[in-house]
Amino acid sequence: MALGVSLKRVDAEAKVTGRARYTDDLSMPGMRYAKYVRSPIAHGLVTRINTQAALQLPGVEAIFTYLDVPQQCFPTAGHAWSLDASKHDVADKQLLTGHVRHHGDGVAIVVACDPLTAEKAAQLVEVEYQELPVMINATSALAADAPRLHGGTSNVLKQHALKGGDPDTALAAAEVLVAGHYQTQVVQHCHLEGVISYAYMDQLQRIVVVSSTQIPHIVRRVVGQALNLPWSAIRVIKPYLGGGFGNKQDVLEEPMCAFLTWKLGGVPVKIELSREECFLASRTRHAFAVSGKLGVSNDGILQAYSLDVLSNTGAYASHGHSIAAAGANKIAYLYPRIALGYQATTYYSNLPNAGAMRGYGAPQVTFALECMMDEAAAQLGMDPLELRMKNVARQGDTNPLNHKKIHSAGILECLQKGRELFEWDARRAACLNQSGPIRRGVGVACLSYASNTYPVGVEIASARLLMNQDGTINLQIGATEIGQGSDTVFAQMAAETIGVPSSAIYVISTQDTDITAYDPGAFASRQSYVTAPAIRQAATELRTKIIQHAAYMCGQPSWALDVINGEVVFKTRPEQALFSVQQVSMSAHYDQEIGGQLMAEVSCKTRSNPPAFGCTFVDLTVDIPLCKVTINKIINLHDSGQILNPQLAEGQVHGGMGMGIGWTLFEEMIVDEKSGIVRNPNLLDYKFPTILDLPDLDCAFVETYEPQSAYGHKALGEPPLISPAPAIRNAIWLATGVKIDELPLTPKTLYRHFAQAGLIE
Amino acid sequence: MALGVSLKRVDAEAKVTGRARYTDDLSMPGMRYAKYVRSPIAHGLVTRINTQAALQLPGVEAIFTYLDVPQQCFPTAGHAWSLDASKHDVADKQLLTGHVRHHGDGVAIVVACDPLTAEKAAQLVEVEYQELPVMINATSALAADAPRLHGGTSNVLKQHALKGGDPDTALAAAEVLVAGHYQTQVVQHCHLEGVISYAYMDQLQRIVVVSSTQIPHIVRRVVGQALNLPWSAIRVIKPYLGGGFGNKQDVLEEPMCAFLTWKLGGVPVKIELSREECFLASRTRHAFAVSGKLGVSNDGILQAYSLDVLSNTGAYASHGHSIAAAGANKIAYLYPRIALGYQATTYYSNLPNAGAMRGYGAPQVTFALECMMDEAAAQLGMDPLELRMKNVARQGDTNPLNHKKIHSAGILECLQKGRELFEWDARRAACLNQSGPIRRGVGVACLSYASNTYPVGVEIASARLLMNQDGTINLQIGATEIGQGSDTVFAQMAAETIGVPSSAIYVISTQDTDITAYDPGAFASRQSYVTAPAIRQAATELRTKIIQHAAYMCGQPSWALDVINGEVVFKTRPEQALFSVQQVSMSAHYDQEIGGQLMAEVSCKTRSNPPAFGCTFVDLTVDIPLCKVTINKIINLHDSGQILNPQLAEGQVHGGMGMGIGWTLFEEMIVDEKSGIVRNPNLLDYKFPTILDLPDLDCAFVETYEPQSAYGHKALGEPPLISPAPAIRNAIWLATGVKIDELPLTPKTLYRHFAQAGLIE
Structure with a gap:
């Protein structure tokens, strides 16, 4: 069995020894470097720009303002294209702008022989602005007289409403009704590898972009759109990647790199954003x-809930309203036997541009829902775990919004198992009726999450298998390894289905849009789910070809043969090898009459999208005078269907929990309300x-x-991040009696609430 | 129609503008350079080697002697592997040797930070030799007491004899019998781009070799053999190539580059041979x-001929006896209604290593045969053209050696057409009975040539088609563009079969053994013939998929639809477009329910090998006192089946004729008989x-x-070079009455013969 075991990451040695080559490890003779001239204000119009002094700096090759x-707008969201024009991403971005909409917006760019010269020259570009009113929240951005950031009649980007059943009636009739208002903050992805890409023109004057991106095929399309070139005139190559978390599910600097090399006759131009630029x-x-x-x-028994979301997308649309829309779709599986109302509005503001980030709207919405669940439990005088156990999804339930049947649901078992492992009852009992400055609390929260974007997006994936002479097999997939371990699991899938050891699979980790079949990329926790059918189908084809050629070699019928652990055997005598797959491959390559290299390639679409589930149990101590939270124990439990690689799955969960704790207790981009200036765009502040x-x-x-899944598995990448926040908030409430309905739960926030509650002075 | 028209080379602009990136245009950070320490003598044993002084030169990183x-021998010939061990190429080469067998043999190699330092250090390595007797021809190499170059009982590498019918009886019974002895010289390929490659290790410690090679997949295998590594641990990438002509159908510096990077922890190491090194x-x-x-x-009426060949392979086997063996196979189609005897012996000597070169044995053998044909015509008092017209192959004839039927034979028509175009009868009449110091002559000679290596070699090729969203199609082929224009013709084939304009096909010119399906490479004039079935099959599959998806889009049956010039149409109304293929591709990519990227990949084998034919007519003037030959008119006529791209076909013929004239009238590597020193290893001398x-x-x-051919075509790459030499020799004979049975026909040779004949003093 190749699946279900903790195969060591296929890229483990490459990465820990530093041999893996990331975008910045790649170089070309004659490389040039570009640096932006960025707006120091959050909103305004450029009234004068003077590049003369900058152009005179030795080493500066060009400055573009x-x-x-191109005076055309393009979209940047990493969504697969849609044949339905009404579903196209909002195109509101230009390569540079004279109407700066956020702190750090780009007004010009300098190309120079080295990064320092480019940086220095960028500082020499003189820019004057006419300042405009700054709006960083709904109050100011949605005011009747607010200046319009992108024209139109308001700063509303989009809004929509969804209903499952009749939530209004159900809420009105409910015996217990709770209500709340929940606010989440702006955070940044903080991937280890920054935003970096370079571009050059190839021999046929096609533009080649090498980029740290989750979405090479989408980048190809958007660069084509931004420069008004045929999509196939662009080639995008993705080397190893040091994390993305959704930030690189956006088209970032690739169109600018492409523009610069295009304008400069094909010389390679690299853009690497500093950490500060990544934030801004x-x-x-x-x-x-x-x-x-x-x-x-x-x-x-839960009757209904309704959620009304206001989502602040900042200066540009990017993924825009999709994030707010996705929130409802992802959580609707959790408590399905209800009526559900969901309304969302996404608006522009002068915040830095928000986009995709691990969880994609679900963490924010789940925070609200799972806070309300504890609220209801309190009103009922019920253990909040009990309340959840009564209401979470069971196999056979139906999603109230899309009416899809739930074929696998392990959330009740997760809660049961968590109850035992965490010793919920004992711990909770210990937390009741506390006093004093140091108090303990426990909390629990649940999540559901879809396994891809279908039917909102088209779900297409690809796999190609090429068997080498020595019996090893090269696996090329459209799905992108971004650190999550997908390459390793894909190798396991292929090995499992072909019947060879995982070590026989060599994964081509680089995607190259010229030769890698189409796949939109790494996002929506989709890759293991939607790539699996492509791999399974291709691997089945390859296995059939191995057997067919082996049948020719030994003069036996194909149906009598099997491939087990790299050997062709009689099905009835699996312990006796007829040939190794290497022998079969050698014959297929070199027999003078029959054969051909053994290979298979599949591009296919997925039309199922089952939910993964999970929950967090947390035990924490609140030091009330210090406004400090210390987590004593935290455990996530997940139903992601079959676990393909336990160690990698654990890694995903650990990473998500850490990121969730960061979002809950630590992180916040602090933006000055008046000026829109970001106060802490660096990893120190x-x-x-x-x-x-x-x-x-x-x-x-x-x-x-999960019966709809090629290997029984479901999403796992994003879910672990979602449930820690409400569990922690619920635990703090239990510990202190203070309900805090906003994030982050930093000492600053706690201080305000504890003071308000009279716990501290 | 995409085929049969002179589509501009797909790489024309890239090459004439200098944008095409060849191996030397590619660089990597930290690249090191290696230079050989080469033997100044042709035969001897190293008795002492001292690298100390060289190692002390700043910038020198390593020296290997x-x-x-590895003390193991490997083969270097660019032949596909064989499952029959008796057919394996002779493995007699080591990376370096202490027994130097030719002038320039490598005894050590220096790796340094730049090529000049490496060169200087190589000169500082002190080597002492014990000299051994030098043998550069059969007399010395096959003498009973000759030192054995590679052990064994003699310097004979291999010999074999073939018979078709009973040539001895037929010759004995022939009314007219002619006999002759013909000698050809050593020449070098002189490709524009030299021998160059570099290697590095990738993230997984696999060795990546980037090389100017005709045979990337074979290089992969041989590097594996040379270093005793699994073949799939090697990756070979072939960029644009500036000519090979068979020299790069050998594995040259790739194993050494791989060895060096392997020993030096993966740093990139480049080896570029100087022109002098290329010769030696x-x-x-x-x-x-x-x-x-x-x-x-x-x-x-031709009854029989027999040929007894002695082939001098120099210091190592390389392609060894295959060249001598191939000669008979290639010409046996020309005059098929005969008995044929062929014997060949290949022997080692202290000449530089001979290998594959355009024509692969056929030019030498054809020179002998076509000289004898004129001899016979003279004895019969018959026009040599008439004699050939009586005897050349007709459709339906059978090859006397392999008994394969000839399904297409245009050689008689070539001779007829040449007779008219060249005005043979008038020109020949003007040449009879001349006197004086300046005389004219005309000559004619014929050739046949096979279209690949089957059944001697396995003939396998691959094609992959990936349709981009914009309806363009990426074509990936295992066959290598080496300057001959194959990429262009492949684009035409794909366009023809799919039903799109040739401009819609983008050919991936780079082969990369990790992702390019197996194909042994460019040699034997095979590529257009053996790749065509793979392209045709893949293109037919892709066309079917386009039609199937279009049928889904419009709700019509597939059988009603056709693809013409990039548009899907009703077969019955081809003038009305239903969709463009771009629309079909967009739908296949982005329809949420149905589809997948449209693609097809095929690896397949070819089991037919029809002969191409051709002939040369030449009119020349001999200045007897100056021993100088001036060609007045020369024309080649070819039956290569259907001509796929007339302009490129002409280019191939022009190139071959020029190379043939060079072989005949200009070129010779001059090797000192006593010392084995090459006297003119540079393009000046x-x-x-x-x-x-x-x-x-x-x-x-x-x-x-040609009915066995996917597009009716046959070989063209090598044939044009073959027939000029005997045609020129025959014309000189007609002009002067002097039969010269050796090459080259330089003034030096002519002087000797003219003096012997008493034409000059």
Whole structure:
């Protein structure tokens, strides 16, 4: 069995020895470097720009201002294209702008022989601005007289409403009704490898972009759109990647790199954003304001809930309203036997541009829902775990919004298993009726998450298998390894289906749009789910070809043969090898009459999208005078169907929990309300948790078998991040009696709430 | 129609603008450079080697001597592997040697930070030799007491004999019998781009070799053999190539580059041979000594011929006996209604290593045969053209050696067409009975040539088609573009079969053994013939998929639809487009329910090998006192089946004729018989003809249709070089009455013969 075992990452040695080549490790003779001239204000119009002094700096090769770039707008969101024009991403971005909409917006760019010269020259570009009113929240951005950031009649980017059943009636009739207002903050992805790409022109004057991106094929399309070139005139190559978390599910500097090489006759031009630029001018997580209501019967049966979301997308649309829209779709599986109302509005502001980030709207919405669940439990006088156990999805339930049947649901078992592992009852009992400055609390929260984007997006994936002479097999996939371990799991899938050891599979980790079949990329926790059918189909084809050629070699019928652990055997005598697959491959290559290299390639679409589930149990101590939270124990439990590689799955859960704790207790991009200036765009002032700030992270799995899945598995990449925040908030409430309905739960926030509650002075 | 038209080379602009990136245009950070320490003598044993002084030169990183390299021998010939061990290429080469066998043999190699330092250090390595007797020809190499170059009982590498019918009886019975002895010289390929490659190790410690090679997949295998590594641990990438002509159908510096990077922890190491090194230490054309007999009836019906070949392979086997063996196979189609005897012996000597070169044995053998044909015509008192017309192959004839039927034969029509275009009868009449110092002559000679290596070699090829969203199609082929224009013709084939304009096909010109399906490479004039079935099959599959998806889009049955010129149409209304293929591709990519990227990939084998035919007519003037030959008119006529791209086909013919004239009238590597020292290993002293030295080159085609061929075509790459030499020799004979049975026909040779004949003093 190749699946279900903890195969060591296929790139482990390459990465720990430093041999893996990332975008910045690649170089070309004659490489040039570009640096932006960025707006120091959050909103205004450029009134004068003077590049003369900068151009005179030795080593400067060119400067382009907003007047020199194509005056057309393009979208940047990493979504697969849609045949339905109404579903196209909003195209509101230009390469540079004279109307700066956020702190750090780009007005010009300098190309020079080295990065320092480019940086220095960028500082020499003189820019004057006419300042405009700054709007960083809904109050100012949605005011009737607010200046329009992108024309139109308001700063509303988009809004929509969804209903499953009749939530209004159900809420009105509910025996217990709770309501709340929940606010989440802006955070940044803080991937290890920054935003970096370079571009050059090839022999046929096609533009080649090498980029640290999650979405090479989408980058190809958007560069084509931005420069008005045929998509196939662009080639995008993705080397090893040091993390993306959704930030690189946006098209970032690739169109600019492409533009620069295009204008400069094909010389290679590299753009690497500094960490400060990553904060200001890549993407962030949307701040949500969620107003919710939740109705429950006296015996704890959930009747309905409604959520009203205001999502702040910042200066440009990027993924725009998709994030707010996705929130509802992802959580609707969790408590399915209800009526559900969901409304969302996404608006522009002068914040840095928000985009995709791990969880994609679900963390914010789940925070509101799972806070309300504890609220309801309190009103019912019920253990919040009990309330959840009564209401979470069961196999056979139907999603209230899309009416899809749930074929696998292990969330109840997750809660049961967590109850035991965490010793919930004992721990909770110990937390009741505390006093004093140091108090303990426990909390629990649940999540559901879809396994891809279908039917909102087209779900297409690819796999190609080429068998080498020595019996090893090269696996080329459209899906992108971005650190999550997908290459390793893909190798396991192929090995499992072909019948060879995982070590026989060599994964081509680089995607190259010229030769890698189409796949939109790494996002939506989709890759293991939607690539699996392509791999399974291709691997089945390859296995059939191995057997067919072996049948020719030994003069036996194909149906009598099997491939097991790299050997062709009689099905009835599996212990006796007829040939190794290497022998079969040698014959297929070199037999003079029959054969051909053994290979298979598949591009296919997925039309199922089952939900993964999970939950967090947390035990924490609140030091009330210090406003400090210390996590004593935290455990995530997940139903992601079959676990393909336990160690990698644990890694995903640990990473997500850490990121979730960071979002909950540490991180916040602080933006001055008046000026729109970002106050902490660096890893010193932005309090990203280090390994020393994190508790031990426990996790466990409940393995269901999802019948719609090629290998029984479901999403796992994003879910672990979602449930820690409400669990922690619920635990703090239990510990202190103070309900805090906003994030982050930093000492600053706690201080305000504890003071308000009279716990401290 | 995409085929049969002169589509501009797909790489034309890239190459004429200098944008095409060749191996030397690629660089990597930290690249190191290696230079050999080469033997100044042709035969001897190293008795002492001292690298101390060299190692002390700043910038020198490592020196490896013959004692430091794997002590195992590997083969270098660019032949596909065989499952039959008896057919394996002779493995007699080590990376370096202490037994130097030719002038320039490598005894050590220096790696340094730049090429000049490496060169300087190589000169500082002190080597002492014990000299051994030098053998550069059969007399010395095959003497009973000759030292054995590679052990064994003699310096004979291999010998074999073939018979078709009973040539001895037929010759004995022939009414007219002619006999002769023919000698050809050593020449070098003189490709524009030298021998160059570099290697590095990738993230997984696999060795990546980037090389100017005709045979990337074979290089992969041989590097694996040379270093005793699994073949899939090697990756070979072939960029644009500036000519190979068979020299790069050998594995040259790739194993050494791989060895060096392997030993030096993965740093990139480049080896570029100087032109002098190319002459001494890459490969050359075998010198043949051919003894022939030919019998003909009084009415000019050829009865039989026999050829006895002695082939001098120099210091190592390389392609070894294959060259001598191939000669017979390639010409046996020309005059098929005969008995044929062929014996060949290949022997080692202290000449530089001979290997594959355009024509692969056929030029030498054809020179002998076509000289004898004129001899027979003279004895019969018959026009030599008439004699050939009586005897050349007709459709339906059978090859006397392999008994394969000839399904297409246009050689008679070539001779007829040439007779008219060249005005043979009038020109020949003007040449009879001349006197004086300046005389004219005309000559004619024929050739046949196979279209690949089957059944001697396995003939396997691959094609992959990936349709981009914009309806363009990426074509990936295992066959290698080496300057001959194959990429262009492949684009035309794909366009023709799919039903799109040729401009819609983008050919991936780079082969990369990790992702390019197996194909042994460019040699044997095979590529257009053996790749065509793979392209045709893949293109047919892709076309079917386009139609199937279009049928889904419009709700019509597939059988009603056709693809014409990039548009899907009703077969019955081809003038009305239903969709463009772009629309179909967009839908296939982005329809949410149905589809997948449209693609097809095929690896397949070819089991037919039809002969191409051709002939040369030449009119020349001999200045007897100056021993100088001036060509007045020369025309090649070819039956290569259907002509796929007339302009490229002409280019191939022009190139081959020029190379043939160079072989005949200009070129010779001069090796000192006593010392084995090469006297002219450079382009100043080696008289390679320039464009100014060549006459106008005319050509014409007789288009037959080869039914076994995917597009009706046959070989064309090598044939044009074959027939000029005997035609020129025959014309000089007619002009002067002097038969010269050796090459080259330089003034030096002519002087000797003219003096012997008493024409000059």
